[in-house]
Amino acid sequence: MPKKSNTAERIVRATAALLASRGYAGTGLNDIIARAKAPKGSLYHYFPAGKPQIASAAIHFVGREVGDFLDQAGGQAPHGRNVLRRFTATLRGWLEDSQFAEACPVFSTTLSIDAELAPVHAECRQVLQAWHASIERALLADGLEAAPAAARAWLVLAALEGAVAIARAEQSLRALSAIETELQALLPA
Known part of the structure; x- marks a missing residue:
């Protein structure tokens, strides 16, 4: 792929925002x-494989x-709580x-179903696994054992992403704030 430019970066950022709002x-x-x-030609110059590559x-x-x-955030104690605060x-x-028009583009895209999405879903999977690993590392640093740290990291990730979906539907941060509070109670102090 050709070297990226400011135009390529603008395309990537624009696509992220659109995925966050429209899937x-x-x-x-x-x-x-x-x-x-x-310019339209720049899409295929920087992303010759088209929309899946851009996404x-x-x-x-x-x-x-x-x-x-x-x-x-996970570099400072309490590690898990700091990660939770930062992610929230x-x-x-x-x-x-975005006035509730945009959510997490990774989550929004993961929910999309299309035959051409295999490489995009693979990228979503890698990102979600990386975020899980960050949360898990923080919980391990707080002294949790490996199995509970892994399970709680998935819980944090799933609960927050679900709360974002509810927040968009309700046009309110109420669910996200409530979930953050409940998750804080499950993490080491």
């Missing part, structure tokens, strides 16, 4: 071009960005900044 099926190439303010790049971008936040703040920010 994969609702994100069209013309929408990406318009949001990125990019995979967007998921990878979001995954890396959030993963970095989670790893930073990230999700809350997406919801508030």
Whole structure:
């Protein structure tokens, strides 16, 4: 693939935002071009495999960005609680900044069903596994044993992503805040 430019980055960011609000099926190439303010030819210049490649790049971008936040938060005790706070703040920010129009693009895309999505779903799987690993590492650092740390990491991830779906439906942060509070009680202090 050719070297990325500012245009490629704009395309990736625009795609991430569109996936967050519309999912994969609702994100069209013309929408990406318009949001990125990019010429149509640039899509196929930087992403010759088309929409699945663009979506995979967007998921990878979001995954890396959030993963970095989670790893930073997990570097200080209480590790698990800090990761939970950071992840919840990230999700809350997406919801508030978009007035509940956008959620987690990884979760939104994972729910999409389309024959061409195999490589995109593979990227979603890798991102979710990486986020799980960040949460699990934090819980291990707090002294949890391996099996409970792995299970609680999945619980944190699933509960927060589910709370985001409810928050979008209700146009309220009530569920996300309640889930964060309940999860805090399950994590080492």
